[in-house]
Amino acid sequence: MLDLLKKFFKGLELDTRMLGMIGALLFLWLSFNLVTDGRFLTPRNLFNLSVQTASVAVMATGMVFVIVTRHIDLSVGSLLGLIGMLMGALQVHFLPQYLGFEHPAIWIVTVLFGIGVGVVIGAAQGWVIGYLAVPSFIVTLGGYLMYRGAAWWVTTGQTVAPLDATYRLLGGGAEGTLGANLSWLAGALASLVAVVLMVQSRRQKKSHGFSLKPIWAEYTLGAIAIGLIMGFVTIMNSYPLSKGAVKRIFAARGEEIPQFAVVHGVAIPVLIVVIVAIVMTIIAKRTRFGRYIFATGGNPEAAELSGIDTKLLTVKVFALMGGLTAIAAVIASARLGSVGNDLGTLDELRVIAAAVIGGTALAGGFGTIYGALLGALIMQSLQSGMAMVGVDAPLQSIVVGFVLVFAVYLDIAYRRRTGH
Known part of the structure; x- marks a missing residue:
């Protein structure tokens, strides 16, 4: 079993330093969630x-x-x-x-x-x-x-x-958020961009004769990327607006106050970060x-x-x-x-x-x-x-x-x- 795991991670060719950073982030989140009685990971x-x-x-x-x-x-x-x-x-x-x-x-x-x-x-x-x-x-x-x-x-x-x-x-x-529907759309577009960048990276490596990851590894990384993106959107879409905010927003629009729960969705600053990150990644790797x-x-x-x-x-x-x-x-x-x-x-x-x-x-x-x-x-x-x-x-x-x-x-x- 241990040999299979080693082979699996070796095939993914993940940056060990990045894995260390992700591990440190998860450790911080779990530790703070524990000492705050579950208030951190909400x-x-x-x-x-x-x-x-x-x-x-x-x-x-x-x-x-x-x-x-x-x-x-x-x-x-x-x-x-x-x-x-x-x-x-x-x-x-x-x-x-x-x-x-x-x-x-x-x-x-x-x-x-x-x-x-x-x-x-x-x-x-x-x-x-x-x-x-x-x-x-x-x-x-x-x-x-x-x-x-x-x-x-x-x-x-x-x-x-x-x-x-x-x-x-x-x-x-x-x-300053996208709301539920636009957040799902933004998540889908971000997932598509992530997959396209992976495909283009593989094609470029192949055209230059570089060694390639196994195709199963590419699919696995793509699934992980999509899972992280859509998981984040799911969390953001589970944070409801307060009743006072709902009344203020819909009153300003001149619309009837809905009876169902209205959620925040992905914040506009996060969307800006994603766009900047994609552009900067393309600049770094493709120009x-x-x-x-x-x-x-x-x-x-x-x-x-x-x-x-x-x-x-x-x-x-x-x-x-x-x-x-x-x-x-x-x-x-x-x-x-x-x-x-x-x-x-x-x-x-x-x-x-x-x-x-x-x-x-x-x-x-x-x-x-x-x-x-x-x-x-x-x-x-x-x-x-x-x-x-x-x-x-x-x-x-x-x-x-x-x-x-x-x-x-x-x-x-x-x-x-x-x-x-």
Whole structure:
């Protein structure tokens, strides 16, 4: 029996480090569920956990590219705060004067403006790093200080509220969800995308003459992926809206209040994370840009000699990081419904920790998008669980810091053992 299990797992060719992260996540969930008398693994808490993880997860996918190219970005938390403040001021103080209060175009203009600002600032940082050869640590440390101060000057320290009603839907909550039917549809589409990516990966390996997994292993992995996706949708669709929320939502629509239970479904921020993860995975594995990133991280000198413009590549990587930070700023500010000066505080550490815990090598050259997402989920699970148990905030910081150092140690030990 043991030999059959070994053969089975060997045929699946699963990343042992990923299995370790999944095991650590399950251990955390079961432990917190035990000490909270079953309150941790409930649809309500898992829904909140998914929403709370979203903004850090989005930025962590970009941080993978930054770290893979042997750089670091310490400015993402402050940049998130600055972009959030600019977007808040735009939709509260400026756009209503020209478009009218709660105009349907306000959220679109705001989001596009925020992403544009993020890309420009990120590209500027990348230009200084790539073309002026200033270390990324110094450039982004300067950004960390400048952007936080600039955010204060936008509104002289005043909190911006209330944000546009449609914009707030992007942050989740009772109204910022897909509902039951759209959640099932989104789950089915995500399952289809997962299967298509697996099929394309197999075809590409076959065309290049690489060894292939047994076909039963491919079917098994596909079934696991579909099971995880649809299982998540099932849990989200089992979290009912409160009666007060149902009355408020249907009254605002001018519709009759239903007599049946109305569920939350998948939150919009989670949908955004899924879309970002798919796009970033395609970029990493299917594009020349992605291949250049990992080639440069593996050996910058060899990459430059082979014709890769590593300076321009640095600009593009940081511009992408800036754009993803803007998307995270949308999620974070929309979830709160307002923008204060503390928005994004310490997020840079959470994002870097998520990428590193997820297996991104600080020495460059290796990292995965799914690893960063798992790292973000582990970090948020740890913090949320400690908060539910009643652990004081200072002790939470101590634990998170210890976990980060321990995770890096395990990563170094793993790479030495495997020769990666």
